[in-house]
Amino acid sequence: MNANANIPSSTSHYPTATNVQKPETHTLSVLVDNEPGVLARVIGLFSGRGYNIESLTVSETEHAKHQSLITVVTTGTPMVIEQIKNQLDRLVPVHRVVDMTLSGRSIERELAMVKVRGKGDERVEALRLADAFRARVIDATTESFIFEITGKSEKIEQFVALMLPLGLVEVSRTGIVAIARGPDTM
Amino acid sequence: MTKETASTREMTGAEMVIQALADQGVKHLFGYPGGAVLPIYDALFAQKEVRHILVRHEQGAVHAAEGYARSTGKVGCVLVTSGPGATNAVTGLTDALCDSIPLVCITGQVPTHLIGNDAFQECDTVGITRPCTKHNYLVKRVEDLPRILHEAFHIAASGRPGPVVIDIPKDVQFATGTYSVPKEFPHTGYHPKVKGDSAAIKAAVELMARAKKPIFYTGGGVINSGKHASQLLRELVKTTGFPITSTLMGLGAFPAADPQWMGMLGMHGTLEANMAMHDCDVMVCVGARFDDRITGRIDAFSPGSKKIHIDIDPSSINKNIHVDIPIVGDCAHVLEDMLHMWKAEKKQADKKALGDWWKQIDKWRARKSLAYRPSNEVIKPQYAIQRLFELTKDRDTYITTEVGQHQMWAAQFYHFNEPNRWMTSGGLGTMGYGLPASVGVQLAHPKSLVIDIAGEASVQMTMQELSTAVQYRLPIKIFILNNSYMGMVRQWQELLHGSRYSESYSEALPDFVKLAEAMHAVGIRCEKPGDLDHAIKEMIDIDRPVLFDCVVDQKENCFPMIPSGKAHNEMILGDSGVSLDDAITEEGKMLV
Incomplete structure (x- = not known):
């Protein structure tokens, strides 16, 4: 109950220190509204939250709807990959995020x-x-x-x-x- | 002009801004003029629907809008100019993002043909504010403006609320276009999920009914979900009989006067709340996000419990702590379904187990973790908050705070029984939040008693907004716990840095009484515990802004405390006699 408790303190407040999952590589397809700044939002999210980008492609795929498909290859532990998908999905111009690696097809x-x-x-x-x-x-x-x-x-x-x-x-x-x-x- | 005739007509971009605000029901706009927003200020001049509140610094405008939003549940609105106007707003926007406060902030921008030209008072506002807003826009064509203005309100208020910036170049403000209230918004992919998955809710109810040592851990999401969510939470907690604790942001959703309330949890939470979190077998997290101030050491966080997590933001789930039953949805919707299912299936809590659990909790409670050594000589800061609470609790009171020790003492000793009564900077921890926030709260609730519980260091960060309060005759009360130190910094230096108080002493403090008088407010100083009640009553009775300099014990530390790198069951208590130097390991010192 008090500070004299003899518990080793090798870990920290922060989740990374206790993360023992192995990193994986995943390919994510991200369907977005093609508007100014949308790529900056996606890239800014990766750099701001310390995620990796191994490969990135982007092009408008549906001209009539002004939608672009961003394909991003990233590495991280399963928990981080899940975070990346949820964080991407949270961006307002993002329509869908599909984990191509997880779907396996x-x-x-x-x-x-x-x-x-x-x-x-x-x-x-x-x-x-x-x-x-x-x-x-x-x-x-x-x-x-x-x-x-x-x-x-x-x-x-x-x-x-x-x-x-x-x-x-x-x-x-x-x-x-x-x-x-x-x-x-x- | 009635709204009908205004629904589609020609007007300038600047007029569209004001029209859209009026159509959204905005009554108050916090702002500061400048070159790039002059057309909008011109449009403001010609109307009476939206009242502009002139602040003294753009950061103050955003915090005032936050206080306004948090205390009303409405979207707060800000208008600032380009360049420094926008950059000054950044702290407030980040604060609103961290604490999920709905804001719409309109920034002026240099004319479109000058963008990228390093023009006077130009900055890349959308670039700078991209990571500190929920969404932002640069409006390049006046045709897009009506849709964007209305969508901004929708995005700010729906889902997990947050700040939205609309950057409008000056030529777009001057340009003429057709205004109408849009039927649909440009971003067709934005649909926050409000209804929780019923299978997950069913599984959660099953788990709760089997629990032997359950706990509710609730947060700011309940407040954001609206008053109805707080009502439902109360009903569910009553129906189940489970103990409940809350984060800093969630105070007031459940009444502190209720016997099932255990007080705040986390780094400066009560012993009973933290021990119960550590020892529970089923944790029901409602609208909170397992922030590091709450969890302490991650791998020792509530090791034996199954966790249910209700959150409207899927990215909050499994971010820090793995949970067993995630439920994505709005708190009010999910709580309603939960309550309905609990009753429909005639669920009963395990009475015997729950009785034993409460006995254990009562033992922790008996430890009186918030106890402090009283004094007749100096005012103890805890005592000051206790007296402030006792003397204001029967009034219609709203509390804001700055950031630091005083904030934690306010959270521990000022008890909230209703939501939306407590405005504090939780996620970002912005010193200087409370004074401007109280300006916003007082505008929204002109008849109420609005008190900013402050520290002498924090309050100096946005002191100039006292002038705003005076200008608009807002009788805010700034209750400064003056210990002549940046108290929390001093406490950490005592704990972690061998009592070397580097730069944490508040040197050359102003005479707050004279300062108040110079700013046409009222100053009161109190230095003796015996004078405190009288001075507080005097403060309450003055119908003008008051700066209350409450001179308190310089050495008092904020307890209980979970030291860095420790678990919930390793708290230091104020009277435990543990030397602070021994309490934290070398690894712990690395943390903040």
Whole structure:
């Protein structure tokens, strides 16, 4: 009852100190009204509350309704992921938040444009590998290619790693977009 | 002009602002003019429906609107200019966000063609206020203004209430457009859930009926839900026979005079409330959010209990503490359903177990954790609040506070039996809140006795609003517990920093009596316990603003207290004889 009680005080007032859950990566689809500042609200929420953003894509998807779809990949403990979803849902322009990872029935894709500079055998090898990965050549000079590749992030990572010794000089990636399988919509 | 003829007609953006306020039933607007809002001030000049209250600083305008809102349940309204007007309002907006107070704050902005140009008195108001509002708008076209004005009120007041900012560039204020009251709002995705899930409510009722050591833990959400919610809470607590405690923000929802009331819980809560929270087997949390001032050490918080959490904001659930039965919905709706289900299913509390539980609680109560050593020489701050309570309890009284020791003593020793009578800055802990808040409360309740329980340090932060009170003949009473220290800072320095009172002494204090007189108010000083009753009565009887300098014991600390890093069952009591230095571990010192 008083302060002499012999209880170790290694923890704090704050929940993080006692959090023993493992962090997970989740992909969230966030349907929002496309209005000025809406992206700032979403990003500000992440930075203000100390959440991570691994990937972020945003574009207007329904022009008539002025709605945009934001796809954000984030990491956190299950409790934090739940908080992120609830906090996003609380924003006034947010219509829906769907956890694509939790639903377990979603397809995720990413597009990358990969610039490779080289001559001779390396150039031939790059082209051969691109073919194996179903990457398209979208620009070519006598000393460079730009490949366009789509797929899961792992596939892109792998392609980029293979291109590295073959003269990779620049990569531009869209970040992840996701959609649920089957006939149901958001 | 009647509302019918005004319902659709041509007018300027500035006129739309005033028309929308009038249509929303706004009677008082707290503000301060400046270049970017002059068209709106011009529109104000030509009408009588909305009364403008000129404050002395924009922070004061927002706190006054908060006091107004909290004491009436209506939306508080603020009008300030661009740049410094908006930035000065930020503290108040953040305060309102933390404590879920509905506000609409209209800010002027430089003309649209100058936005982003670093123009005179320009700031990125929507950028700055984005994280400290529930929502905000920059209005770029006069066509959007009527919809936005009305939606702002809807958003501020519905769901979990909060502040909304509308930033209006000066050219939009001048522009002419068609005003009408909108039938629908731009944000079609905003639908706060008010009705609780009936399966969850059923599960909660089952759990409550089986409880052996139950407790109600209630918060500001009950107050925000309206007077009806407080009534339902009282009925449910009576029907079940469970003990009840509340957070700082929730005081008054349940009458403090009732035997089932255990007093406030948390860092400076009563022993019985905190021990019962720790030992309970079923906790019913109604409109509170497991804030760190309440829980203390998270992993030792009420370890043996099943927890039911009613909250309108889904993000409050499972944020700090995992709960077993979450119920998202408005307190009044959920409490009504709960009560209905309890009665319909003829539920009975376990009488025997509850009797034993109350016996245990009475043992804790007998410890008299709020006891202090009385004195005939100096005024003890607790004694001052007790006398203030005794001498004002039979009147129609509203209390506001600043932040610090005096605030905690007010919460412990001033007893509230009705909701909306207690206005304090809980979440943000804003020193300087109470004086301007009392201005707002007094405007809303001109015949009532409105007292700001203050500290001599806090009150100096927004002292200038006394001038506002004088201007509008608002007879607020500022009751300063003057211990010549930032008392809570001093207490923590004693506890955590070896009594090194770094910068916490209130040096060069003004003579509050002369200060009051210089500002055309009345000053009273009281230094002896024997004079206190007479002085308080004198204060109450004066129909003008009074600054009451109550000189109290400089060394008194606020107890009981859960030290940093400790659990609910490790409280320090005022007369426990425990040395403060031993009470807190090294890890505890890291915390605030």
